[in-house]
Amino acid sequence: MTDRFSQHRPQDGADTGGVPWAGRTLTGTGFDGDTGEADAVLAGLLGAEDRDPADVVDAVARARLVVPIVAVAAEVDDSSGTPVDARSDMASVTLVAPDGQRALPAFTSTHALAAWDPAARPVPVTAQRAARAALQEGCEVVTLDLPPSPGPAAWTLSGSMVRALAAGRGWAPAHRDEHVVAAVAEVVAREEAVGGHDLGGEAGELVVALSLRPGLTRAELEGVVGRISRGIALDTGARERIDAVAFRLGTA
Template sequence: MTHRFSSHEPTHGHDTGGVPWAGRTLTGTGFDGDSGTADPELAALLAQEAPDEVALVAAVGAARLIVPIVAVPSEIDDSSGIPVDARSDMASVTLVAPDGQRAMPAFTSTAALAAWNPDARPVPVTAQRAALAAVQEGCDVIPLDLPAPPGSPAATLRPSMVWALAMARPWRPAHEDEHVAAAVAAALAGESHVVSHTLAGAEGGALRVELELAPGLTQEQVRELLVSVGERIAADGEARARVDALAFAVRSA
């Protein structure tokens, strides 16, 4: 038998660092009986062309996800004249879109992961742990069940959804979110030119703030008002995390 480390003999009772095997305890992952199949409720929602997003995020939160881990070279040996990996580390996968948006893919089953990359190691995690990892890695979104390219994911969890999963709280669209409503109201407080406002959903999950303004404002005054209100909403960090995009619609009273 050829060993990767020529000076190491596993039967001598220790690892390559000299640490004895004896006394070590292997702890379970919490998914010891996991068959690797997708959660039925989540799979049914992902099969729909336009699933209810509230139900989808709730199903993701209750399901087990699988994140891919791949080997990346950490040390190159070129002593033979041909560079080869002398040592590799395992790392989670991060994808970067042309616009700079970062994504951490996750899968609902080992079959879905194998279809995307058969060499990736499947690691089962809770949805909260996956979301926390995405936030820590600076990933904006989590695509679910990426197919082998070319293609598109079965669904993509937007930043507000990832944040809700990381915080282990229910997700609501921004225009139905009480914290967002309070933040918008606070941002508009004292704006004498705003007669009334309503919140609505927009394309791509954006929040549309519809403002009824007093007549007589110039275009520049309206622009300054919108910039000021937008900055005040963004200053509320929790509201910013719950809003994927912000748009305004204005009309005269």
């Protein structure tokens, strides 16, 4: 069978789908001199066993990433009895975990992308652009350098990290983020039953330790925790900087 690709004549002024070349504008990506290699600082951090999440996010923000684009059939021609793509569009790739979490895969180099999917087209982007694309696609996280076979990524940027990159601001662990620290202090100050508090946690997961007045009933404890949780959630800036909140209760 002779397909449309073997019969295509670019000199006739149109692509394989019959769309004219005339009127099209090709623009640069801003990475015209890019060799496709990974940023040395970021690669070093991803390969280290003991790595500070803040350092990784900072390195990602400064690096060029590569996102995969794949061809999808936009129009199928089955007039010959055998369906063939009459027209294809390019689409970004998103992944869905068994728990429903959506992720945007990104790679530090064209080599890492080709190892994962040789058919994917590499598109160089800034980390901010990749993060914004992830949010637009409804992705909670961005995975960096997925291996060829199913397995953990070299690094997964959590929701708070993705939102920080998209906004072009720095990222810090939730318990050390100045906005979060101030927001929690303001909410906790409204509770007379709380004698003091401390913040801890890891990366974007915040642990709020409360020192409570002795003798509170279960209902009163639930009320205090519920009001503090809602107060933190209502602060948009704090919510964007936190991936999860847990409470540890003690007596003053």
